[in-house]
Amino acid sequence: MTALTAPARPDEDAPLRPLPWRRMAWVTWRQHRTALVGAVALLGVLAVWLWRAGTRVHRDYAAAVACRPVGSAACQDLVTTFNGTWQLMVNPAVLLLVVPALTGAFAGAPVLARELETGTFRFAWTQGFDRWRWALAKLAALAVVLAGAGAAFGALVSWCYQPFSHSNQALALGLYGKGGLDGNTQFALVFGLRAVAFPAWTLAAFAVGVLAGMLIRRVVPAIVTTLAVYTGLAIAAAAFLREHYLTPLVTSADVHGTAWIINQWWTKDGKFAFGGRIPDTIWNQFCPQGPVDAAKCLAPHGYTQWTSYQPDSRFWTFQWIEGGWLLALSVLLIAAAIWLVRRRAA
Amino acid sequence: MTVNVIEAGGLGKRYGGTWALRDCSLAVPAGHVAALVGPNGAGKSTLLNLAAGLAEPSAGGVTVLGGLPAGSRAAVDGIAFVAQDTPLYKNLPVADMLHLTRNLNRRFDQAYAQARLAELGIPLKRKAGKLSGGQQAQLALTLALARRPRLLLLDEPVAMLDPVARHDFMAAVLTAMADDGVSVVLSSHALAELERVADYLVLISRGRVQVAGEVEDLLASHRMLTGPAADAGRYAARLVVHLRRGAAQAHLLVRAAPHDPVPPGWEAHPVGLEELALAYLREPGAGALPGPARGRSAQPSEVTR
Numbered sequence: 001m002t003a004l005t006a007p008a009r010p011d012e013d014a015p016l017r018p019l020p021w022r023r024m025a026w027v028t029w030r031q032h033r034t035a036l037v038g039a040v041a042l043l044g045v046l047a048v049w050l051w052r053a054g055t056r057v058h059r060d061y062a063a064a065v066a067c068r069p070v071g072s073a074a075c076q077d078l079v080t081t082f083n084g085t086w087q088l089m090v091n092p093a094v095l096l097l098v099v100p101a102l103t104g105a106f107a108g109a110p111v112l113a114r115e116l117e118t119g120t121f122r123f124a125w126t127q128g129f130d131r132w133r134w135a136l137a138k139l140a141a142l143a144v145v146l147a148g149a150g151a152a153f154g155a156l157v158s159w160c161y162q163p164f165s166h167s168n169q170a171l172a173l174g175l176y177g178k179g180g181l182d183g184n185t186q187f188a189l190v191f192g193l194r195a196v197a198f199p200a201w202t203l204a205a206f207a208v209g210v211l212a213g214m215l216i217r218r219v220v221p222a223i224v225t226t227l228a229v230y231t232g233l234a235i236a237a238a239a240f241l242r243e244h245y246l247t248p249l250v251t252s253a254d255v256h257g258t259a260w261i262i263n264q265w266w267t268k269d270g271k272f273a274f275g276g277r278i279p280d281t282i283w284n285q286f287c288p289q290g291p292v293d294a295a296k297c298l299a300p301h302g303y304t305q306w307t308s309y310q311p312d313s314r315f316w317t318f319q320w321i322e323g324g325w326l327l328a329l330s331v332l333l334i335a336a337a338i339w340l341v342r343r344r345a346a
Numbered sequence: 347m348t349v350n351v352i353e354a355g356g357l358g359k360r361y362g363g364t365w366a367l368r369d370c371s372l373a374v375p376a377g378h379v380a381a382l383v384g385p386n387g388a389g390k391s392t393l394l395n396l397a398a399g400l401a402e403p404s405a406g407g408v409t410v411l412g413g414l415p416a417g418s419r420a421a422v423d424g425i426a427f428v429a430q431d432t433p434l435y436k437n438l439p440v441a442d443m444l445h446l447t448r449n450l451n452r453r454f455d456q457a458y459a460q461a462r463l464a465e466l467g468i469p470l471k472r473k474a475g476k477l478s479g480g481q482q483a484q485l486a487l488t489l490a491l492a493r494r495p496r497l498l499l500l501d502e503p504v505a506m507l508d509p510v511a512r513h514d515f516m517a518a519v520l521t522a523m524a525d526d527g528v529s530v531v532l533s534s535h536a537l538a539e540l541e542r543v544a545d546y547l548v549l550i551s552r553g554r555v556q557v558a559g560e561v562e563d564l565l566a567s568h569r570m571l572t573g574p575a576a577d578a579g580r581y582a583a584r585l586v587v588h589l590r591r592g593a594a595q596a597h598l599l600v601r602a603a604p605h606d607p608v609p610p611g612w613e614a615h616p617v618g619l620e621e622l623a624l625a626y627l628r629e630p631g632a633g634a635l636p637g638p639a640r641g642r643s644a645q646p647s648e649v650t651r
Contacts, residue, residue: 015453016423016452016453017452017453018452019450019451019452023449023450024449026445026446026449027446027449027450030438030442030445030446031435031438031446118433118436119429119430119431119433120433120434120435121433122395122398122400122427122429122430122433123429123433123434123435123486124450125400126398126399126400126422126425126426126427126429127422127447127450127451127493128419128422128423128450128451128452128453128493129449129450129451130419130422134450343402
């Protein structure tokens with residue numbers, strides 16, 4: 001065979017077209033529709049359940065609040081009925097906390113890991129679409145869809161649990177009993193399920209999954225790692241970080257039940273006496289009649305109880321603070337993944 | 347002037363502490379089907395990945411299509427890369443693979459791709475993962491060619507294929523080369539297949555280029571000498587590439603012109619590409635032949651001063 005020295009096919013034959021971002025929309029949808037449909041289906045099934053439960057909670061709440069005369073046996077029954085719905089709602093709240101982790105991890109980890117695991121990155125990253133744009137277009141589209149679905153779901157959860165927030169009117173009616181959204185429940189248990197935090201945690205799980213997939217390069221280990229990292233992050237946020245978002249208020253007066261109590265301690269003559277639980281020796285010395293209202297019992301002996309707390313009015317501020325840092329973290333993680341796609345390969 | 351489709355100078359790639367490719371300098375001129383041959387781990391895939399812009403060199407540099415930096419937008423538009431094991435999205439139907447590739451490229455000849463697949467009898471509705479190995483390779487090749495590249499890089503394209511599929515695939519590459527004037531660089535262990543298609547040979551061993559040149563020139567400058575084993579030391583060592591000693595006879599692959607005199611008692615035979623490649627592969631230390639002039643860096647310094 002003789003060597004051809006003719007230059008390759010002239011460019012004019014098929015002119016180069018521009019490659020707008022929207023061309024990635026079809027690619028992203030086609031490749032990730034299973035994950036997206038799966039995530040939306042999971043949220044959808046849960047949403048139907050929440051809708052039905054929420055309707056019942058709202059109906060029972062309205063009946064209990066509207067009942068006259070207050071305190072009658074019939075009204076007490078309605079209050080009991082409503083308080084019973086809390087039992088229905090409290091356990092699912094714990095289960096719902098894993099939903100952002102699952103949707104984020106299962107949608108996020110495979111995006112890059114599957115390409116790397118199956119070798120298709122060698123195909124995808126040698127096409128005309130710049131590979132950092134390829135990564136950015138995919139990840140941004142998926143992140144927006146997941147966060148949007150998460151926000152809608154979070155709003156539904158908020159609506160569902162709204163009757164349980166301790167309004168003064170409802171408290172006066174004797175609603176909630178020992179249940180409902182007191183401050184600690186509000187800021188710890190259901191905090192991550194609300195309209196801002198839920199999409200933010202979904203997004204964070206997605207971003208962790210994407211980066212884990214890029215670094216680990218295998219789908220299943222990346223998902224497992226994502227769930228582990230997410231769990232650690234969620235526990236750290238609930239147990240250590242959240243109470244420091246704003247400096248707690250400190251008071252020696254009683255705090256409203258909707259406040260999130262961070263810490264309690266006692267002073268005597270302006271000096272720290274003891275913190276947390278009242279020691280038995282103190283009980284025996286000053287309140288021999290048994291566990292009654294400690295403040296009343298100890299106050300005459302010079303003890304003052306102090307409480308540091310986050311008032312209920314800070315709830316949405318806290319939601320936005322948590323949403324803000326999670327969003328920043330997610331952007332950072334996704335940017336790191338894109339940077340790795342651009343730089344490291346083969 | 348002939349354009350070099352791949353040109354590397356001092357090119358090296360390190361993964362962790364291991365050099366996959368080291369101090370590699372070569373130039374592959376346009377208009378050839380160039381075969382990249384070497385033992386496993388010699389750095390063939392690494393070289394192709396670097397040329398395709400998939401990896402960044404750890405040392406030196408590589409340009410493509412006459413001086414474009416590998417991985418640059420112009421380079422990516424002009425190169426189609428079919429990676430090892432022809433990766434495809436196995437869960438996508440063939441039609442969607444076409445759609446996807448069209449969406450990802452500035453140039454995509456849909457009509458050509460469809461016509462070619464129809465000719466091959468590859469159904470558009472079937473999922474890529476359900477195609478036979480040969481069909482998958484052909485699909486990958488079709489997707490690559492429909493981009494109308496000026497350079498086609500193929501990494502072990504036939505390694506997984508049966509003999510018939512191998513033959514068909516290589517024939518398709520040759521047709522593309524003849525019809526479109528696309529330059530081809532392919533790595534392969536299938537020496538017999540290469541003999542049929544390659545007109546340019548690059549032998550890599552231990553991350554370095556051992557031989558590079560047009561097959562015609564290489565075959566013309568090598569001969570196989572057969573003679574008495576006891577007499578095998580006759581040839582100057584620097585001309586002998588490889589010596590195979592039998593009980594009575596020795597076979598020497600030597601560098602020699604076709605009309606060089608043959609010592610008495612010896613017979614000379616022309617060599618084939620497979621024979622030549624094998625001889626060099628068995629002697630990784632055998633001296634490299636000078637390749638074609640590389641661009642800028644190959645200018646003798648005396649001239650420029």
